Amino acid sequence: MNRGERESSAGKTTIVLKAVRSARLQVRPDGTLRVVAPPSFDVEGFLQRNAAWIEKRRRELDRLAAEGRGREEMLLLHGRFCRVVPGARFAVDEAAGTAAFPSVPALRRGLSRMLKKEVLDRLVACPDLAGRWQGRIAVKMQKTRWGSCSALGNVNVNLRVVALPETLREYVVVHEAAHLREQNHSERFWRLVGEHYPDYRAAEAELRRYWIILERNRVWKALGETG
Secondary structure (H helix, E strand, O other), rough: OOEEEEEEEEEEEEEEEEOOOOOOEEOOOOOEEEEEEEEOOOOHHHHHHHHHHHHHHHHHHHHOOOOHOOOOOOOOOEOOOEOOOOOOOOOOEOOEEEEEEOOHHHHHHHHHHHHHHHHHHHHHOHHHHOOOHHHHHHEEOOOOOOOOOOOOOEEEEEEHHHHHHHHHHHHHHHHHHHHOOOOOOOOHHHHHHHHHHHHHHHHHHOOOOOOOHHHHHHHHHHOOOOO
16 A cells, blocks of 8 residues: 655645545545545546535535634633643633643543543433443543444543533433444434434534534644543
8 A cells, every 4th residue: 555645735635545446535624635546546637626626625624613713722621612721730720711731641631530420420310321331431532433332331432522512422421321222323223312312413413513623623633642
């Protein structure tokens, strides 16, 4: 497999050349491009032919990310942007809109503790979904989803969930708790979700918007790069 990257005035383009039947083009949440194509494919011509679509997609992503523009160096937490300040230990003052921590790993540990406790409290609060839940909660930096639930009843939650407003944090827990009873996204699953969170379609749309904002946020990018 051949892989290359190049910079342009419009941003970075990642090109992956491998044995695929047809070329695929993705505009990532941060506005950069990713092309997967056969080794002999005319990538430049492909990009030129799709230039209008690329520009339209970038404008749409910019619109969705507007709330975070100019706040990329702030920590998005519980739906609000907090100023990052130095501190000897992890501490959040939501009234003052500040987050203090001595290092990025310390910030990650502090946020993980906050989120894990909240998820546990929310699962306990919905016994009709969780039942006599005996699983574990793990907070991770998942790259493509907000959470997951294993067949053993273990719940994985993306650390990014702690960035969301309360209503969306509630929805993510309801969604994963519903998987404790339905291990798929069938009609029965969505009916179960709807019984506990009727406005789930709007929540799904809001989650997509927040994902784009977080992809462009430098504090959250640093958290993702910290093991």
